[in-house]
Amino acid sequence: MLVMLLLALAGCPAVDDDDSANDDDSAAMDDDDVTLLDPCDYGLDRVCADEVVDAPGADFDAPFLNPARAVNGVRGLGDDAGGTDVFSLDWDSGSSLTLRWSDRRVLNGPGPDVVVFENPFRAGSGVFMDLVVVEVSIDGVEWMAFPHDYVADDELEYSSDPQAWVGFAGRTPVRLHEEENPIDPLSLEAGGDAFDLDAMPEDGGLGSALRSDGFTYLRLVTAPARTNPDTGEPFVGDVISNGADIDGVYARSLVEAD
Numbered sequence: 001m002l003v004m005l006l007l008a009l010a011g012c013p014a015v016d017d018d019d020s021a022n023d024d025d026s027a028a029m030d031d032d033d034v035t036l037l038d039p040c041d042y043g044l045d046r047v048c049a050d051e052v053v054d055a056p057g058a059d060f061d062a063p064f065l066n067p068a069r070a071v072n073g074v075r076g077l078g079d080d081a082g083g084t085d086v087f088s089l090d091w092d093s094g095s096s097l098t099l100r101w102s103d104r105r106v107l108n109g110p111g112p113d114v115v116v117f118e119n120p121f122r123a124g125s126g127v128f129m130d131l132v133v134v135e136v137s138i139d140g141v142e143w144m145a146f147p148h149d150y151v152a153d154d155e156l157e158y159s160s161d162p163q164a165w166v167g168f169a170g171r172t173p174v175r176l177h178e179e180e181n182p183i184d185p186l187s188l189e190a191g192g193d194a195f196d197l198d199a200m201p202e203d204g205g206l207g208s209a210l211r212s213d214g215f216t217y218l219r220l221v222t223a224p225a226r227t228n229p230d231t232g233e234p235f236v237g238d239v240i241s242n243g244a245d246i247d248g249v250y251a252r253s254l255v256e257a258d
């Protein structure tokens with residue numbers, strides 16, 4: 001069960017219901033049906049997740065365990081350093097974070113629909129990563145992960161090569177910084193890891209519904225808290241990692257929730 005944990009959010013203002021409302025209930029995807037609602041207040045043409053729905057590891061007295069940092073905008077430090085404006089997951093009780101875009105639904109628009117910003121950085125010949133499984137839901141009950149596959153030769157050994165972690169978040173360093181480098185969050189230059197609802201299966205069930213209608217809830221799960229189906233064991237992690245660090249999540253096409 002989801003515990004509603006509504007936060008007062010500095011930096012991600014609530015949507016003004018009287019502004020930019022989309023009165024068309026049609027889920028069809030053409031430009032007339034998609035209205036970009038208010039972005040986070042950084043002059044950007046995109047929208048960050050602004051509501052924490054569930055954060056089992058939250059501790060508001062500990063800087064990196066305050067989930068508000070995952071909904072306050074993104075402050076990456078570039079290719080060679082991990083940002084600190086983050087909410088840190090661990091591998092046990094606090095291994096996930098559930099977010100949403102208040103009063104809105106994320107649609108399957110053209111191209112990538114959502115970008116997850118963790119805080120990986122280049123280290124030696126690889127990247128220091130805390131990998132993340134990205135799951136979405138329409139109702140907060142039934143979930144589907146974006147397809148992901150660890151493809152190292154030995155999947156019981158950790159690889160710091162981002163290419164080995166297909167479909168995970170937490171692979172790409174973050175250059176977007178709301179104040180110092182306010183570029184389009186869905187551009188390649190921003191960094192982060194993009195996901196497209198077109199990757200979901202046309203299965204006649206939830207996958208098809210996500211493709212056609214989009215999603216409301218997004219859950220980020222630190223990878224070692226999930227089982228690798230290829231090994232039957234938890235996904236492996238870097239020996240000095242203890243979980244993922246979520247800076248923020250942006251989406252491109254949203255409508256008001258039903």
Ligand SMILES: [Ca+2]
Nearest residue numbers: 108109111197
């Ligand atoms: Ca899409």
Ligand SMILES: [Ca+2]
Nearest residue numbers: 119120130245
């Ligand atoms: Ca990290």
Ligand SMILES: [Ca+2]
Nearest residue numbers: 069073085247
């Ligand atoms: Ca942040």
